[in-house]
Amino acid sequence: MAYSDKVVDHYENPRNVGTLDKDAQDVGTGLVGAPACGDVMKLQIKVSAEGIIEDAKFKTFGCGSAIASSSLVTEWVKGKTLDEAAQIKNTEIAQELALPPVKIHCSVLAEDAIKAAIADYKKKSGTGEPEAAAE
Amino acid sequence: MTAVDKNSKTHPIYLDYQATTPCDPRVVDKMLPYFTEKFGNPHSRNHAYGWEAEEAVEVAREQIADIIGADPKEVIFTSGATESNNLAIKGVAQFYRDKKDHVVTVVTEHKCVLDTCRHLEQEGFRVTYLPVRANGLVDLAELEAAVTDKTAVVSVMGVNNEIGVIQPLAEIGAICRKKGAFFHTDCAQAVGKIPLDVNAMNIDLMSISGHKLYGPKGIGALYVRRRPRVRLVPMINGGGQERGMRSGTLATPLCVGLGEACRLAKAEMGAEAERLRMLRDRLLDGVRARLPEVYINGDLEQRIPGNLNLSFAFVEGEGLMMGVKDLAVSSGSACTSASLEPSYVLRALGVDVEMAHTSLRFGMGRFTTEADIDHAIDSVTKAVEHLRAMSPLWEMHQQGIDLKSIQWAEH
């Protein structure tokens, strides 16, 4: 299977790999996927008082497309409001990375990771509906 | 793309000898004249072109028989091990179906054996799929208990294609002979790698592949015992070639290639096994010296030296494959590697799904060098380190979190 240049670039030079303090009040953590399925994504966002995502980090266990999808969304969510970030659709991720049909689930997982991180942040800060984050 | 990737596009290091082997140049040399000036049809009994081809085919048949201790009359040519396996199991089961309706095989067999057995179930046969122990080997007591007087054929592979483990063929053969069942063994991965003797091991049918032992693709053989005689229903009729068991014009160059491949393998087996064992140990030691949490799948002792199947915990197999693009290795077996399912062989060993996903099969062979192994150690180590640095699971493991304690949202 041939990977697109963008997937290869994210795989070789992943952006924003790392970990934020998951206990910090201004950090939301989304952990989605399962080892048994071959993909686990952890996406963390640091949200400013104004509700802007000012930092994002990821760690991913998965194929090149999964790594690229999560790496890409860390770039995309930075600077966005929570509502804007929640609007990111898996189809945009798949299109940007030219994912083949068998890899669409990677983009779905990345979208889920954003939503889970936002939900976790909202739960902590008491600003959103009490929705369980994946962890 | 980095420079390494660009280079790897033209010269990846080939470590996939269980998927296929390159045709040995000495084999190619023997084959070439039979494509051109010696192109006769070996079934043309009327003229010299035909005789010359027939003689070459019969020499090849002797060379094949020689490496497994058989009589040349007991060797029939097929299009490959897949056909041999289909023919042996279906052919014998169908021939004896009035008296026997049972087949015994093992869950870690090659797909073509398992698919053939499933097909027989649809035709009304009963099939026992024996489990394997954690080391990949079949339990002889379980096998003995499974074979009854209704068992037509027991099919157990000589060497597993994914993990390289060697089944106890002589012991299995003795059980089958005692119980009156025919013993078929898929030796596609075994011929030329380990000593085989159809008489000492009581083997009644053996599948042989050309392209797994430095011969060409598109040719294989089936050994069919004559005393006591094994009979089978052919799959391909018309022409009556190969004692009526397999019709079709024989491809002389391919037959010659398989014969020469057997001759070379037999002559070089001992020294080659020793060399491969050193390479295999070098690879294993080299990787383990630099990486923790590396697991060997399958028994290390009862194993051909040219195979090493390793799981790298906390990284994912396909991602790992992408990181070792300068190596031609397999994650799972080649036949199923287009799918994302974890290897059924590793699952049968009791390997966790997670660990099965992280496995790589290193297949070493005749043209593998020490430098190749050193390069592979380096490449794998770097890829695993790169991926572990990105892996949330590795992070949790280092924090002492038991991954099994987490409620994962399976998708």
Add this chain to the structure above:
Amino acid sequence: MTRSAYLDYNAGAPMRPEAVAAMTEALATGGNPSSVHGAGRDARRRMEEARARVAALAAADPSGVVFASGGTEANALALRGSGRDRVLVSAVEHASVREAVAAETIPVGGDGVVDLDALDHLLAADPRPALVSVMLANNETGVIQPVARVAEMARRHGALVHCDACQAPGRIVVSLSDLGVDFLTMSAHKLGGPAGIGALVLADPDFALAPILLGGGQERRRRAGTENLAGIVGFGAAAAMAADDIGSGVAILGVCNLRDDLESEVRRRVPDAVVVGAGAPRIGNTACLALPGVAAQIQVAALDLAGVMVSAGAACSSGKVAESHVLAAMGLEPAIAGSAVRVSLGWASRREDVDAFLDAWTELARRKGLRVNEAAKAA
């Protein structure tokens, strides 16, 4: 060994240099087309190029091409895999068709062409959906069957149609859609490719063909087993050359003219000789010639001594000296049928080969007491 004249192309053609080159390269590079790494992907690419070339030779869709180990296996795949219990095959089919499954026989006329009225009656007599198998060109006589008309008739009765076209490509235009058949068999070594590879071409690539070989998803689940890569690329190269032979007119202007000259010279030199099937349309490379009163085996042996290679009956009978079922089905008297040899030409045949045959055969006829006219003066 003297090697003056090989005239047994219908048993197997010598390989074309282009096919040898393609195979030699493929053997040297290797790679399993099912592996996902670079070597595997490269092998797959070369395999798909060859598939397109083979498909083009039958004007077919590449996705309908299923590679098999040869014409025999491809025939078995069609006859067993079609899902039809009732099978009708012509009386002159190759053994691999006649013996693949239990089948009813469609008779042929004295010219070797299938009897269409008889086929119509057979199809009407039994309402079960059938598979009809009629070859495109006969291996012993070269007679071309009216396959398009067979297919049209079969379709009216709801039958599927298989056509064993092993002897046709490169000799006449083969078009799957013009023939209107569902399955078509091709063999590489009959057209200058390697032995050990053939193809079944499906008109509907999605037809639910029941495979013979199980295990492994190769050939879109229709034929398991690691693909014979070198064989496939050799087949592809030979197919491209065979298509060229048709396109450039070599098949007609070269080979066919040579055969026609051979037959007219046979008639002139040995007036009692019989050209079998001469009244029917035939492929241009095959001459089936009877020398009444001289057993075919004796002719073959005598010709071999003179360095001329021809066949008596089909080569596939594995050395059995059996009476030809093809000639018997045409109603030929045993005296004629038993004295017929097959001369078949191909891409590397030269006029000298034909002359060598003519001289040796005429000499034999003379020795056996037949009436013989002298050879024309050498030009």
